[in-house]
Amino acid sequence: MRVFMASRNIQWTRRRGIAVEMTAVAGKSNTVIWTIAFRPLFLAASLWSALALALWVFVLIEGLTLPSRFAPMDWHVHEMLFGFISAAIAGFLLTAIPNWTGRAPIRGQPLIGLVLLWIAGRIACFTSASLPVWLGVAIDSVFLLALCLVVAREILLAGNRRNLIMPVPIAVLLVANVLTHLEALGVGVPAGIGRRLGISAVIFLMSVIAGRIIPAFTRNWLSVRKAKKLPAPAGRFDLLAIASLALGLLGWVFFPVSAVSGAILLAAAVLNAWRLARWRGLATASEPLLAILHVGYLWIVIGAGLLGASIVGTHVPGPAAIHALTAGAMGTMVLAVMSRVSLGHTGRTLHADVITTTAYASITLATLTRIAAACLPSHYLPLITLSGVLWIASFLIFAVYYGPMLVSPRIDALR
Structure with missing residues (x-):
């Protein structure tokens, strides 16, 4: 009964959203x-x-x-x-x-x-x-x-x-x-405690939301294509992966140079890599709108691993790890979610065209060049400039291409 009522409420919300936009059109x-x-x-x-x-x-x-x-x-x-x-x-x-x-x-x-x-x-x-x-x-x-x-x-x-x-x-x-x-x-x-705490809060929130939307969207997409193997259902392993990431990030916030914090982050990277693998991301390569969500979570895995490695005493620069989490995970996931939500909630087909895919490629290259800038201090300024240009391009593409969708009524509200 609760499932039925929830479904009715969601349908009501969506119908009401379209009705509100039809009123705005009028x-x-x-x-x-x-x-x-x-x-x-x-x-x-x-x-x-x-x-x-x-x-x-x-x-x-x-x-x-x-x-x-x-x-x-x-x-x-x-x-x-x-x-x-x-x-x-x-x-x-x-x-x-x-x-x-x-x-x-x-x-x-x-x-x-x-x-x-x-x-x-x-x-x-x-x-x-x-x-x-x-x-x-x-x-x-x-x-x-x-x-x-x-x-x-x-x-x-x-x-x-x-x-x-x-x-x-x-x-x-x-x-x-x-x-x-x-x-x-x-x-x-x-x-630095404020920025560490802020980064950790966002990454934790993303890990929770990603665990809901990425396997669900992937399962729906693969089901339509009659795939035999679907993403694994959420369970205790997912809770363990999220908890380990949260614990490692919390340790980094308050004990940023502790080897224990670094070790927990390395373990969290391994657990979350396995979590990501269970979502069947490789099977979505033909649809960039879906595949980019998996790439965004992959940056969380890479960032946690690099951050743990930088703490335990390897030669990984701390800024490289931080930018894997910020430019990589946050930038990619935000661009992926914004484009998907904008298409879906304006009544358009959930498909990444050439323009959208270009924005995804640009944010990926921006992250890679930013990490390279942290690892190659002798080339810092040209690499940081290139990374900035690529980042700016990715979000300007979104603003210019998706902006008209955001300020216009839903397509189905106009029919």
Whole structure:
């Protein structure tokens, strides 16, 4: 009975979403973007990802400073993690939660308010040197606080116990954001703890969500093609893989040079590699829209392994490991999910064409060249510049190609 009611609620939510967009078509077309969260937040995430990185590369090459309390490198890290990634996470969660709960999506003025809070945070971080200390921190923190409360409220009102974990990584990301501000202000917090905690929170959230969507999408795709071997169902092994990754990352946050933390991360890499192999990713090679999700999770495996190796005393540079997790796992997974959600929720075919595949190739090359820059310090500047250009290209492709979809009604709402 519960399964039946959940199915009815999801169908109701989807029908209502189309009805809202049909109403927007009948009224002002510019209201379409505010009917569901992925539309404005994915567009904002992609544009800011490209713009913020372009600005940082320019500042790096020219040796300039910013009107921010953050040093240029710290501002770059902060805006990629707490600006770009937070917008992408918000867009995904606020779009997925109605399907999980059967409740209507956040839209209209509440959604506009959330986006304005996010924009205010970006402005506050960039101009924080001219703002009162408390004001800059408060403005930049309120978006994550609001997102955490909205996510918690929607899940609690629906009695959706399975997803009660979802507000927790957002709350941790909020704490991590405050810690990065405190470090920039010279407050005595452990060096780098904010960024380590933020990276760990995002990777943990991605590992949980990936375990739901990647094998499910793969199973559906393979079933249509009458494949005999399907992804293994989730079980205790998946919990062990996620727990080991969480434990290793937590150890890295608080004990970043501990050999025990490094060993746990190496073990987590092995467990999560096996977890990924159970999802039958190689069988999806003919559909880049699906295969790229497996590639994104592969970067989590590689990043955990490189991070563990860098801690236990091998010759792996720490920045190479960190960028495997950030540029690799986060960048790839965000681009993969944004493109898939944008196609599916605008009524289009779930297929990656040449343009979308080019964006995937660009983000992959951007990650590889960024890791190479960390490993080849004598070629750092040209490699970091090339990586930046490739990264910017990947997200500009998304913004230019998918932007019109995000601001237009669903195709099936127009029929």
